[in-house]
Amino acid sequence: MSESVKKPGRPRSNQSHQAILRATLDLLAQMSYERVSIDAIAARAGVGKTTIYRRYRSKEELVADAIESVREEIEIPDTGSLWGDLDCIIESAVQMTRTPVGRQILATIIGAASSSPKFAQVYWEKYLQPRRAAFHTVIERAKVRDEIQPDTDSDLVFDLISGIMLYAMVFTPTIEPVQAYIRRAIDFLLK
Structure with a gap:
């Protein structure tokens, strides 16, 4: 009989993650970076602060990721010139x-x-x-x-x-x- 190994905590929800990124961008569009808080992002996204802190170590990381979520992937062009x-x-x-x-x-x-x-x-x-x-x-x-x-x-x-x-x-x-x-x-x- 084999035992399955369970990982601690619930699996991360992509829906929650997208809500966090959208909420961050929405708040940044309304107010300055300094005024945006993890509390406000969590409330806007409808998630707990712990959900955010499981994904990001800081507001800076979250804001950077939110900004990059709407930018194109890095492509190295190779046109020959x-x-x-x-x-x-x-x-x-x-x-x-x-x-x-x-x-x-x-x-x-x-x-x-x-x-x-x-x-x-x-x-x-x-x-x-x-x-x-x-x-x-x-x-x-x-x-x-x-x-x-x-x-x-x-x-x-x-x-x-x-x-x-x-x-x-x-x-x-x-x-x-x-x-x-x-x-x-x-x-x-x-x-």
Whole structure:
């Protein structure tokens, strides 16, 4: 006779998880990051605080996960050329800000990261570092194809391009489309 081993506690409910993420995003759309609390998220989602704390160690982790739940997966484009890959990356980044929700998410990321070092660290580790690593792949392929200098620092280029993109998405250029502005800035940077 074999005994089945039971795991402690109840299994996690995907329905509860989705409710927690939706509640977090709803509250972030209504108030600042600092004012959003685990209590408010739990009440809005119709779950107990313990349900949230079984999934997340902190508000920072929960907010970062909620934000990322509405963003596209990280894809490493491979069009065969640096500019083809960069155009895909630019389009993906700009796509997020084409809706009011996307612009709100961008504002939340910027606001929360600037006011909460803990959120900034969590977001950096869980979401920006993987994107930086994916971008490294794009740059390394461009080096192999002799499209850029072999000593190009992919991390520095990623940081500079991220800054250019954030600037262009927050302070929309008036003389040209955002994608054209970003492309022109990257072209200048890589020369």
